[in-house]
Structures are given as structure tokens and as C-alpha cells.
Amino acid sequence: MNAPKPLEGEGDKASxxxxxxxxxxxxxxxxxxxxxxxxxxxxxxxxxxxSVVALILLGLKLPLGVALAVHFxxxxxxxxxxxxxxxxxxxxxxAKATLMTLGATLWLILVVVV
Numbered sequence: 001m002n003a004p005k006p007l008e009g010e011g012d013k014a015s016x017x018x019x020x021x022x023x024x025x026x027x028x029x030x031x032x033x034x035x036x037x038x039x040x041x042x043x044x045x046x047x048x049x050x051s052v053v054a055l056i057l058l059g060l061k062l063p064l065g066v067a068l069a070v071h072f073x074x075x076x077x078x079x080x081x082x083x084x085x086x087x088x089x090x091x092x093x094x095a096k097a098t099l100m101t102l103g104a105t106l107w108l109i110l111v112v113v114v
Contacts, residue, residue, distance in 0.1 A: 026087075
């Protein structure tokens with residue numbers, strides 16, 4: 001019997017997603033892009049979107065647990081991004097890297113608490 005072949009493009013999407021996370025975890029992404037684009041811009045947009053959807057769910061009188069699950073769904077991604085910044089700054093060093101480590105830590109606290 002032959003194993004079913006993945007549909008066209010399915011393998012590409014999975015490998016691109018794995019490559020996205022692997023590149024950030026291994027410090028292959030430039031620190032400025034990782035901090036400003038991935039963490040501050042995209043990460044903050046994802047958190048704001050999740051919070052807005054959670055508020056809408058509360059407005060629709062859905063259970064609090066559902067709204068909280070949506071609100072906190074980005075937390076694992078937030079932790080990943082923060083750790084990726086920390087790992088990358090270990091390779092770069094310097095005052096800028098120290099400030100970005102501090103900024104990533106404060107950002108994580110802010111998006112989890114708010």
C-alpha cells in the first residue's frame with residue numbers, strides 16, 4: 001500500500017511554519033527584525049486582536065471561560081517570542097541587546113497582565 005501523498009502545498013506550509021519558529025529560536029533572524037517586527041508589531045497586534053475578540057465574546061454573553069481562553073491564547077506565542085529575543089541577544093551582546101532583553105521582558109509582562 002502506498003501512503004497518501006500530502007495535498008499540494010500542505011508540506012510547504014508545515015515546513016515554512018517550522019522554519020519560521022526554528023529561525024527565531026536559533027537566532028538566525030536579525031535582532032532588530034525579531035524585536036521590532038515580530039515581537040512589538042505583530043505580537044502586539046495579535047494580543048490586541050485576541051483581547052477584542054474576548055470582549056466581543058463577553059458582550060455576546062458567552063461563558064467567561066471561553067472569553068478568557070481566547071484572551072490568553074497568544075501567551076505561549078508571547079513566551080516563545082520573548083525567549084527568542086533573549087536567546088538572540090546572548091549572541092549579539094552590548095547595550096542595545098540588553099535594552100531589547102529588558103524591553104521583551106516588560107512587553108511580556110504587559111501583554112499577559114493587560
